[in-house]
Amino acid sequence: MVEALGTASSVGPLIQKSRTITTYLKNIKEAPKELDKLLKELRDLEIALTMVELHTRSVTEDDLWLVTLQELETTLDELTEILNKLKKRLEDTSSWMRRMLQWPFTKDGMEEDLGKLERIKSLLLVAAQHNHLALSRAVQRSREVLETTYLTNQLQMDREAAYVAAWLTPLDYNCVQHDKLEQRASDTGAWFFKSPQFLSWTDISKAPSTLWCFGDPGVGKTIFASVIVDHLRVKFNAEETLVLCTFCDYRSAATQTVTNVICSLLKQFIQARLSLTDSIKSFYNRYSRNGTRPSLDGITNLLSQELEPFRHVYIILDALDEFNKNLGGRKELIDILRALGDNICLLVTSRNIHTIRSLFVADTKLDIRADGADIRKTILVKLKQGYLPISLKGGKNIREKILKTVVEKADGVQVSYACSSSISRQFPQITNGLSRSWILKLPNTIEHAYEYLLTKIDSQPNKDLAYRIFGWIAFAERPLTGSELQHALAVEPRSKSLSARNIVSYNIITKVCAGFVVRDRQGSPSFVHHSMQEFFISRKAKLFPYIQEDITRTCLAYMSLDIFSSPDSFMLELFCNSLEVYPFLRYSSNNWTYHARKCTRDTVENEILTFLPTRAKVALSFEEPPYSQPEVQRTPAWFAARYGLVHVMEAGQLAFVELLLSRDDWDVDVNRAGKIMLPHSFAEIGHQFRGFGLEDIFVCSPLCTPLIAAASNGHERTVERLLQSSKMETLNASSSSGMTALSTAISDEHVGVVKLLLSQPDTDTSITYNNLGLDALTPIMLAAGIGNEDILRILLERGDDPDAATPKGIMALHCASMYGHSRIVEILLMTGRVDINAVDHLGYTALMKAAIGTSRMAMQTVKVLSEHTGIDIMAKNVNGRSAYSLAVGAGHGKIVTYLASKRHTRSTDADLSTL
Known part of the structure; x- marks a missing residue:
């Protein structure tokens, strides 16, 4: 291992040396064409070296990567010699002026160096793929062509394509598939490929279909999925058939969004094609110029367009049950994948649970069990x-x-x-x-x-440490890195410093856990299987009754270390940015309130009250967007406002708030400046709250009232308690951005809070939301615009008018149609209380708005509207444009074809002339 790590230590200096040479070369004028070749090789070489370095950072003693590193020793020595020679030639040029004008290399010598650099780069790329056997062969054959798919992709892919692929998403499911495939025992799974369900699904003479493969935890579904991907890529011609994959993982919930998954599929398309299409180039340039990210609809439409030429597109989605705890997210993902085109063959693996089973009622099913x-x-x-x-x-x-x-x-x-x-x-x-x-x-x-x-663990001396590790891995808000876990375990409750002797080595962590805990491919600690996480969570009451309190106290104690107590803001910022030295700081700052909310009532109140006045700056230093707003003064008071009425509310502790609300001299109101009115007698509220420095705790930003803040965060208990107060006078108040508590709850889709607010007889549903120059929208328009069926039904049942219009003529039907919420459109039409041909101030009908919409469901919305009785398909706006004409102008070919096929559609020259 020592020799291998010695080899690894040379990679960093080589990267720096390559960058230095590149800087020299960019200053050379009137150089021959070899300059561009050399710059390209150096850029590609830097990428390859960086990949090797990244793999090396998480190396362990038993990692096969060490063997690969030893194979690279001679190669890296040769590279060092070449770069030293290039650097010396450039530095030996007699003066800066000559270096600017003269090319210091001979043609023959440069051709030789370019050949060597290309060969070394090839070897590094093979090594980065963890393919030790291929690397050994490549080292022996030297300049021979390397027969690995990964190397071919890396060498042939246009540099711009590689950059765009990386820009789309950090998710790389091809690497995950490769890792899982290596875990397969040879010649296993033959029964699956012979099953009638799979043979029918892969029969290219049949129409594309969906196959749902379900099985209990631990039957090997993920291994099966990786084998299926490999099987299909070998079986089918890549020119006519494309195979894409997604491997869901409960540990990646933060990055595993619907948008990122769709981006990963487009990324795989680019990697398979080895270059960019004109559409993708245009798409990337449009967003990169503005520094913005593409929307889900934009990515979906582009992917659908790129997949259309293929005869069949096989998409393997593994572990749907581990995707997004929000069940609606699973349905949304499946709906998007099905709607990508008529050539989509979808295979999904998951556990057999009702919420997922309901998504595949009409599809072919296959029970997976380990043979x-x-x-x-x-x-x-x-x-x-x-x-x-x-x-x-x-x-x-x-x-x-x-x-x-x-x-x-x-x-x-x-x-x-x-x-x-x-x-x-x-x-x-x-x-x-x-x-x-x-x-x-x-x-x-x-x-x-x-x-x-567990009985074996209970019999060992370090069982307490083992259970602490299990608790952190099972109940952390997100997966912890190895160093984060080590620091979390090292915290002592009342200590103000972190002792190095308390840092537990990774070997001890894995040893005391008796095989339960392993390191994943990123080097983070995780359970060997998802079912272990579920096992511990299901036994929380017995094994971890106070885990949330323990985690909350650990986070608060870590942020309260003396090292972070410096009054010097510069020093504080310096410490907070030293994540390599204090890796647990970011997690504790971002997530302590998450754990505090889950604590039993009043168990951590004193710790929170002690922490906020003196240490809030530490937490604020890592506050995640959108709350890191520079215009808000970052004080304990601002912190309290951000998390609801007071910090104890956000932590789920209502005792302090109840005490305040019980006071006759306290008013739950805000003045015109957006400041909460604070009585002079606040200091006399109770002795238990004296000395905490909370005199300014109710001074809040003008961005919101306490009720709006609670509604925005979905804190039902907090909203309920506020509404019960006889002092509540801001039920219908709006913030400086124009939002009321009700409109905020609707926009953020907090159904429970919406019900609470609507239960109040004084709630005014006619109040409009007017922000950022948008036309004033009523709550029912907001619900239709965001596409929330539950909230819309609640408002309709109350008797809200679905046909109400803004001063500019916008109605709920327009809002739903514009954003492609076809189900909402159906509900509104079924009420019989909306005018399907109603127009806004520009003469746009709901059909016109749907025809130019960018939603992936725009086509379905157009169908729902155009098939409704009484629809005027030929209606025109103030510029004489019909829905058909607008769809032509927007380039929505499928909508154009559909509208043209309708019996009353007239695609006349006069209509087209208005484009």
Whole structure:
């Protein structure tokens, strides 16, 4: 390992040396064409070296990457020699003026160096792919063509295409697929590819369809998905058939959004094509110029356009049950994938749960279970690799007994066998006399296997540490990095400093957890399988009754370290930016309130009250957008306003607020300057709150009232408590941005808060929202515009007028049509209380707005409107343009074709002349 790490340490200086040479070269004038070639090779070389360096950062002692690094030793030595020579030639030029004018290399010498750089770059790219065998062959063959798909893609892909692919999203599911494929035991899964369901799904003579593959946790669905991707890419011609994949992971919830998943599919298209189409170039330039990100509809429309030429597009979506806790997000993703085109063949894997099963009622289904023969083959592979005890390799009879029993006990679940193999490590010597008793102890379900392993952990001296690790991994708001977990474990409740002796090494973390915890491909600690996370969460009351309190206190204690107490704002900023030294600071700053909200009432109130007045600056230093607003004064008072009425409210602690609301001299109101009125007698409220420095705690930004802040964050208990106060006088007040509590709750889709506000007899639903120059919109228009069916139905049931219009003639039907909410359009039309041909001040009907909409559901919305009785398809706006003409101008070919096919559509020259 020492030799390999020594090799790795040379990568950083090589990157810097390459950059120095590039800087020299850019100053040379009137150079031959070899200059451009050299600059290109150096840029590509820097990318390859950076990839190698990134892999090296998370290396462990047993990582095969160390073997790869040792293979690169000679190659990196040769590269060092070449770069030193190039740098010396450039530096030896006699003067700066000559360096600006003279090319200091001969043609023959430069051709030789370019050839060497290209060969070395190729080897580095192969190494970065973790393909040790290919690297060994490449090193031996030197200049021969390297036969690996990854290398071919990297070498042939246009540099601009590679940059755009990286700009789209950091998600790289091709790498995930490669990693999962390597975990497959050879020759397993044959039964799946012979199944009638799969054969029918891949039959190119049939219309594209959807195949839902469901199975229990641990049956190996993700491995199957990676094998399917590989199988399809080998089977079909890449010119006619495209294979894309997505691997959902509960640990990536923050980045695993619908938009990012669709971006990742477009990224894979670019990587497969090796260059950019004109449409993608135009798309990228449009957004990169403005420094903005594309919308979901924009990405979806572009992807649909690019996939259209293929005969079949196979999309494999693995672990849908691990995507987005918001169930609506799963449905939205599936709907988008289905709507990408008529050539989409979709395969989805997940657990068999009702909310997902309802998405595939009419689709082909296939139950995935680990075949007994596959489990046996996998165990034999582990035996050969030495992952099971030597004693299991002993007598043939013992081995056969164990193999047979493990397969039977696993009952089609590969994780069960894995746990059985972990359990077997507890029995160093298994003889004929002991084999029967050992076999009888084997668990026959995943849950039993986990419980059995916990009994082993309970018997070891470090069990408290093990459970702390399990608690952090299971209940953290997002996956922790290795260093974050190490610092979290090192915090002592009342200590004001962090002791190095409390930092737990990664080897100890994995050892005390008895196989439960591993390092993922990013080097972060995680459970070996998602089912383990569910196991611990389901047993929270028994195993982790106070985990949220423990995490909250740890976060507060970390932010309260003396190192962050400097009154010098420059020093504070310096410390807060030292994430390598204090890696847990960002997590604790961003997420302590998340955990505090989940605490039992009043358990952490004192710690929060102590923390806020003196240490809020630390938390604010890492506050995530959109709350990091420079125009707001960052004080404890601002912090309290951002999180609701007061900080204890945001933390779920209402005692302090109830005390305040019970005072006759306190008013839940704001003055014209947006400041909460604070009585002079505040200091006399109660002795338990004295000394906390909270005299300015109710001074808040004019951005919102307390009720609006609570409504915006969806804090139902807080809203309910405020509404119950006899002092509430701001129910219908609006913020400086024009938002009321009701319009805020509707816009943020907090259905529970909407119900609470509408339950108040004094709530005024006629108040309009007027912000950023938009026309004034009523609540029902807002609900239609965002497409929330639940809120819309609540408002309609109250009797709100769906046909109400703004001064500019905009109605709820216009809002829903503009954004492609076809289901909302259907609901509004079914009321019989809307005019489908109503126009705004520019003469636009709902159909016209749908025809020019950029939503992926624009076509469906056009169909719903155009098929409704009484629709005037030929209506024209003030400029004489019909829906058909507007669709032509917007370039919406499918909508144009559909409208042209309608019986009353007239695509006349006069109509087209208005374009």
